[in-house]
Amino acid sequence: MKTDVVKLVIFRIGDDLFAAEVLAVDRVLRYTQPNPVPDVPRWIEGVLEHRGSVIPVVDLRRRIERPNLSIGAATRILVLNTSDGFVGAIADAVVEVAVVPATAMSAPPPLFKGLAADAVRGVAKVHDQLVVVLDVERVLTRADRVVIDEHAAASAGDRD
Numbered sequence: 361m362k363t364d365v366v367k368l369v370i371f372r373i374g375d376d377l378f379a380a381e382v383l384a385v386d387r388v389l390r391y392t393q394p395n396p397v398p399d400v401p402r403w404i405e406g407v408l409e410h411r412g413s414v415i416p417v418v419d420l421r422r423r424i425e426r427p428n429l430s431i432g433a434a435t436r437i438l439v440l441n442t443s444d445g446f447v448g449a450i451a452d453a454v455v456e457v458a459v460v461p462a463t464a465m466s467a468p469p470p471l472f473k474g475l476a477a478d479a480v481r482g483v484a485k486v487h488d489q490l491v492v493v494l495d496v497e498r499v500l501t502r503a504d505r506v507v508i509d510e511h512a513a514a515s516a517g518d519r520d
Contacts (some may be wrong), residue, residue: 364461364462364463365459365460365461365462366381366459366460366461366462366464366465366484367381367382367383367457367458367459368380368381368382368457368458368459368460368484368486368491368493369381369382369385369388369438369454369457370454370455370456370457370458370486370491371436371438371451371452371453371454371455372451372452372453372454372455373420373421373424373426373451373452374421374426374427374429374452376426376492377455377486377489377490377491377492378420378451378491378492378493378494379458379484379486379491379492379493379494380438380440380493380494380496381493381496382457383441384440384441384442384496385438385439385440385441386439386440386441386446387410387438387439388436388437388438388439388454389436389437389438389439389448390436390437391431391435391436391437391450392408392437393406394406394407394408394417394448395407395408397416402422403418403419403422403423404416404417404418404419405417405418405419405448405450408437408448410439410446410448411446413445413446415439415445415446415447415448416447416448417437417447417448417449417450418447418448418449418450418499419450420449420450420451420499421450421452423479423499424479429452432452434452434453434454435450435451435452435453436450436451436453436454437449437450437451438451438454440496440499441496442496442497442499443497447496447499449499458486458487460484460485460486464484464485464486465482465483465484465493466482466483466484467482467483468480468481468482468483468492469483479494479495479498479499480492480493480494480495481493481494481495
């Protein structure tokens with residue numbers, strides 16, 4: 361098996377292309393409205409059930425500070441497999457699964473600051489286009505997950 365290639369799930373957010381490594385993507389789901397959770401950051405869309413567990417859903421457009429677009433027929437939720445469990449990530453469309461040489465990937469440029477620098481693993485050249493490769497471990501931090509879990513538990517308790 362060759363290790364000199366990287367397999368990427370390429371997806372679109374607005375007009376920009378992003379990617380996650382194939383092994384980090386558990387599923388790609390058609391968009392369904394997540395259940396809202398009160399008092400969480402505005403980029404948390406809510407929670408969904410996946411494989412018998414409740415998972416947080418991040419609106420990637422808001423997370424990386426892009427303009428909101430309306431939900432369309434091509435909108436998808438990528439279920440990302442992180443060390444802390446599954447996380448849903450809303451993207452405007454999934455474009456393709458691409459196999460690129462490992463040499464086509466480079467570290468993020470130093471101009472990426474703050475949140476962008478935290479969430480970006482690198483930049484890859486795919487079909488003569490630059491694609492920002494996300495670090496799925498940083499899409500939702502442990503601190504973010506604790507806040508969501510606390511508020512989800514509190515709102516479930518309010519419904520009992």
